[in-house]
Amino acid sequence: MSADCWTLTLACNRADAEAMPEIGDVFPDLADPPSLNVEEPDPDQPDAWVMTAYFNEKPDAGMVARITALFPSAHHVVLAPLADADWTTMSQRNLEPVRAGRFLVHTAAHARARRPGDIALAIEAGLAFGTGQHATTLGCLSALDRLAKMRRFTHIADLGTGTGVLALAAARRWKEARVIASDIDPVSIAVTRANLRDNKVAAGRAAGQIELVVAAGMEHRRLSQCAPYDLIVANILAPPLVAISRPVSAALAPGGVLVLAGLLRSQATRVRAAYRKHGLVPLEPQRGKGEWPCVVLVRK
Numbered sequence: 001m002s003a004d005c006w007t008l009t010l011a012c013n014r015a016d017a018e019a020m021p022e023i024g025d026v027f028p029d030l031a032d033p034p035s036l037n038v039e040e041p042d043p044d045q046p047d048a049w050v051m052t053a054y055f056n057e058k059p060d061a062g063m064v065a066r067i068t069a070l071f072p073s074a075h076h077v078v079l080a081p082l083a084d085a086d087w088t089t090m091s092q093r094n095l096e097p098v099r100a101g102r103f104l105v106h107t108a109a110h111a112r113a114r115r116p117g118d119i120a121l122a123i124e125a126g127l128a129f130g131t132g133q134h135a136t137t138l139g140c141l142s143a144l145d146r147l148a149k150m151r152r153f154t155h156i157a158d159l160g161t162g163t164g165v166l167a168l169a170a171a172r173r174w175k176e177a178r179v180i181a182s183d184i185d186p187v188s189i190a191v192t193r194a195n196l197r198d199n200k201v202a203a204g205r206a207a208g209q210i211e212l213v214v215a216a217g218m219e220h221r222r223l224s225q226c227a228p229y230d231l232i233v234a235n236i237l238a239p240p241l242v243a244i245s246r247p248v249s250a251a252l253a254p255g256g257v258l259v260l261a262g263l264l265r266s267q268a269t270r271v272r273a274a275y276r277k278h279g280l281v282p283l284e285p286q287r288g289k290g291e292w293p294c295v296v297l298v299r300k
């Protein structure tokens with residue numbers, strides 16, 4: 001695969017996966033059509049399939065829309081450069097535990113990797129994004145670990161929670177905090193609820209618990225009711241992060257910290273500029289080697 005390869009990954013139901021047409025039949029106009037592959041990552045979830053389209057160059061929005069339209073049940077649609085995007089493939093492997101500061105993210109099969117002093121988070125591989133294997137998740141976990149050495153947070157929001165991994169990390173690190181975790185995708189919230197159970201963290205509104213909501217960006221009554229936050233974490237993608245910069249900034253208390261990831265290195269300046277307009281400045285130099293930096297900002 002060349003360095004320019006891109007993947008479009010989406011989750012869909014079995015019916016859509018099985019009805020996938022021959023790409024040449026539906027798009028005879030394409031000179032270099034993507035190759036499409038469907039698979040069932042978890043035999044215990046026979047209706048949860050994953051489709052991956054492989055492109056030899058970055059597809060435009062029209063192309064993404066055409067492919068997505070072939071799968072009416074599509075959700076979790078993710079477009080990314082191949083090297084960094086292969087999270088669904090990774091999630092089918094027996095994931096190795098990963099460490100970021102004191103945090104250890106592991107599957108049940110690797111519970112023995114725990115060492116004294118670890119804040120261990122048990123996250124099974126599945127359809128939601130956030131097994132700790134992706135650079136963006138690791139970058140956010142490292143940022144939380146650094147912040148824990150400087151600050152105590154009591155009101156925390158995790159936007160785009162995926163598996164709930166960052167919300168769980170925050171709740172375990174700041175035990176007295178109220179945490180609210182949201183995702184645009186109801187499947188993620190269902191996965192997060194199961195992960196809360198596995199990690200013995202209660203779902204709810206009290207201190208030490210995590211409240212779960214399905215929401216796009218800040219668009220939920222509970223997200224505004226629980227503001228202001230002293231910490232917001234959002235590992236989404238650059239365009240939505242820019243789009244929600246105003247309400248997210250407004251939901252931060254003065255001195256509150258914002259951890260952003262999901263943007264590519266080439267998008268960091270634009271994302272930072274969007275938040276600077278609303279009074280947020282860098283708290284530390286940009287971290288994260290490679291293509292997926294983590295940006296930590298503070299509200300003046």
Ligand code: SAH
Binds near residue numbers: 076130131161163188
């Ligand atoms: N927080 C996890 C998951 C990140 S993946 C981690 O760090 O590993 C990004 C998640 O954001 C996905 O679950 C996706 O469904 C969700 N998402 C995408 N756009 C969103 C939006 N506008 N508002 C809320 N969630 C969104």
